[in-house]
Amino acid sequence: MTLFSPSAPGKLRVDIWSDIACPWCYIGKRRLEQALQDFPQRDQVEVVWHSFELDPSAPVQGPLSLRDGLARKYRRTPEQAQEMLDSMTHTAAGEGLDYHFERAQPTNTFLAHQLLHLAAEKGLGDAMKERLLRAYLSEGEFLGDRETLVRLASEVGLDAAEVRAALESGKYAQAVRQDEAQARALGISGVPFFVLGGKYGVSGAQPADMLRGALEQVWTETHPAPLTLLGQDTPAEGCEDGQCALPPRDAADTRG
Template sequence: MKVEIWSDVVCPWCAIGKRRFEKALAQFAHRDEVEVTWRSFELDPGAPQEREGDLAEHLASKYGVSREQADGMHRQMTETAAADGWEFHFEHARGGNTFDAHRLIHLGAERGVQDAVKERLFRAYLTEGERIGDPETLVRIGAEAGLDADEARAVLASDRFADEVRADERQAQAFGINGVPFFVIDRTYGVSGAQPAETLLEVLDTAWAKSHPRQVLTPAGGPDGSACTDGSCAV
């Protein structure tokens, strides 16, 4: 079974969705046969490498709310995240362009450490206040997640994986994805948002049952009286 997850590393709901999916997957009977791939989605493709001002100020401006309301939204999100094992510190977050972060995630996929890179980037932005658009910061973060620092630096100095990021984003458009996280199972089932683990598990079970139908034999011949069933025989 293949699960593709579209998300952005500066999206708090995406981090929460990751935890909830992990919980669902841990309960899924066929988890060892699930391949998970992280797909690219930029919430703000036009963002500068590093945005001026703090995150609450940007949120207030974007949604036309007061600074106090923006702080309240962050407090509520922080409490929600804590219930799923995350420690968010929006007061330290430093917004910026995430295109290079997504290229790093593609490198992680090629090197077999994609999930670790994704996890590390979430924590870097949402917990530690790292500069998510800064190439040298990304090199260090990638190395901490298992990538070779020199290779990561070379990738970010080139346009490698740029086409892959854009291909992910074109596919998101084709699917009609306009918000993240978004889970796609076997290119058949789509789940929007950080749904509860129970909901995600139900979708996994449904998708598995559809792709692995039980084989039922069609009865043929005469009556089935000449048979033993349930540990006994009719004689």
């Protein structure tokens, strides 16, 4: 299996695995955006989103609230689970994000990931990712519902009829599974997970300055600076393209 497609010439590719039901993934997206703001070559960075389901077995309509599901998963009391959510809300606010976990409707995200692949094919992958993260973590939209996804897709400029048909047919289901298989091949078990330049992995929602430093390191390694030629004020003596520049013959030289 080919793990990474080649970047466009001169580009630095950043592959990101994440789930729209992951609060750290939204924070990681914001921190990457902050890192890119101060990155001189930001216009040469190509961001590619990949699917990752935190819980592929999750029901479309879960019986528990996000708080109660968290309490059951980590064997905490509801009060302890709420403290965890409050802490996450505070962290998100530091990145300019407004989380409302009390509105969240836990669901299976497989259908939403299929929509993301359609959006990426239309050049709207980042906009769709942003809209779904905000819809789930801030607005309490039910993303297990096909018509909700169609409406949100229309908001970012996708054709409603095309979206509906793709979701009904499962046109992009295999693309989601391929992303997840790629994650397993790379040993990715948690998200967000960033791969820079196809060779360096960064796990978790790292601070913006750390991500910027990683971008700079990978850019330097993959885009070496051109040589600076010295001594250009004097004619060059050497051989190039099969020809040699011979020194002018001294007029006083009578040999030959």
